[in-house]
Amino acid sequence: MGWLFTRGATRADIIQHCIRTEETAHARWTTLAHCTKGNVLWSVVERTRKDAGTPETFIACHLLARQAGFGWGYKDMDESMGPFYWSCPLAYLDQAPVANAAWRDAVRAWHARRRRKVAVGDVWSLRGCTLSSVEITSVRPLRGRHGGVLYRLRRDLLDERLSTRPAA
Numbered sequence: 001m002g003w004l005f006t007r008g009a010t011r012a013d014i015i016q017h018c019i020r021t022e023e024t025a026h027a028r029w030t031t032l033a034h035c036t037k038g039n040v041l042w043s044v045v046e047r048t049r050k051d052a053g054t055p056e057t058f059i060a061c062h063l064l065a066r067q068a069g070f071g072w073g074y075k076d077m078d079e080s081m082g083p084f085y086w087s088c089p090l091a092y093l094d095q096a097p098v099a100n101a102a103w104r105d106a107v108r109a110w111h112a113r114r115r116r117k118v119a120v121g122d123v124w125s126l127r128g129c130t131l132s133s134v135e136i137t138s139v140r141p142l143r144g145r146h147g148g149v150l151y152r153l154r155r156d157l158l159d160e161r162l163s164t165r166p167a168a
Contacts, residue, residue, distance in 0.1 A: 003065065005073030011064060014072045015041055018062045026050055032057070033095065037087035039064040041074070044095045057096040061085055079103060086110035114155045118142065121165025124158045133162055 006014065018041055019031040027049045034043035041062040048055045059079040066072050077083045080099040086107045093104055118124070122136045124144070134144030134151060142153045 003073050003075045005067050005070055007071050009071040009073070011066070011072050014062075014064060014074050018060075018074055018076070019043055033092065035089060036064070040085050040087055042088045042092060044092050058099060059088060059092050059096050061088070110156060113158065116155075116158065116161075118155070118158065119165060123162045123164075125160045125162055126153075126157050127159040129157060 006017075009017075015034075015036065019034045021031070022029045027047055030046045030048075032044045032046055034041060036042070041060075041064055043060045043062070044057060045060050046055045046057050061077045061079075061083040063075040063077075063085075064072060065074070078099070079096070082100050082103045086103075087110070088107050090108070090111055093107065098104060118136055118139055120136050120139060123133055124136065125133050131146050131151070134146045134153065137143050137145050137150065142155055144151050144153050
């Protein structure tokens with residue numbers, strides 16, 4: 001699917017639109033849980049087909065964006081599409097049956113990388129960056145130095161700890 005924009009819509013308007021309960025002649029969709037991580041709206045949705053009556057639960061991912069001079073919009077996906085986003089809350093994985101095991105493994109790995117302990121003085125290699133490594137100079141906010149230049153870092157960019165600062 002493509003992007004759907006609404007003239008004059010705010011971010012809050014789009015979020016409310018995406019999580020509202022909706023009913024058609026064939027099915028009913030109810031959002032059981034939702035949260036935003038940056039401009040990604042994650043939700044657990046229950047769909048009940050009127051002919052079958054049994055509910056199906058799935059994880060939905062809505063990318064949110066603003067089009068200058070127009071308004072906010074969204075692009076919707078679900079877990080089965082394997083979205084290229086992994087900030088889905090781990091608790092949501094327990095609330096819906098598995099539709100894409102590889103995507104769920106990537107979500108768990110993303111969260112594990114973000115939980116790693118980082119200390120000032122550690123040297124880390126970086127994922128998907130032209131810099132080979134950085135020495136951590138600050139943990140909150142996360143910053144690192146390479147070649148005399150200070151960089152602000154995202155925790156998920158840290159790949160492998162190359163060395164640690166010796167204990168004093």
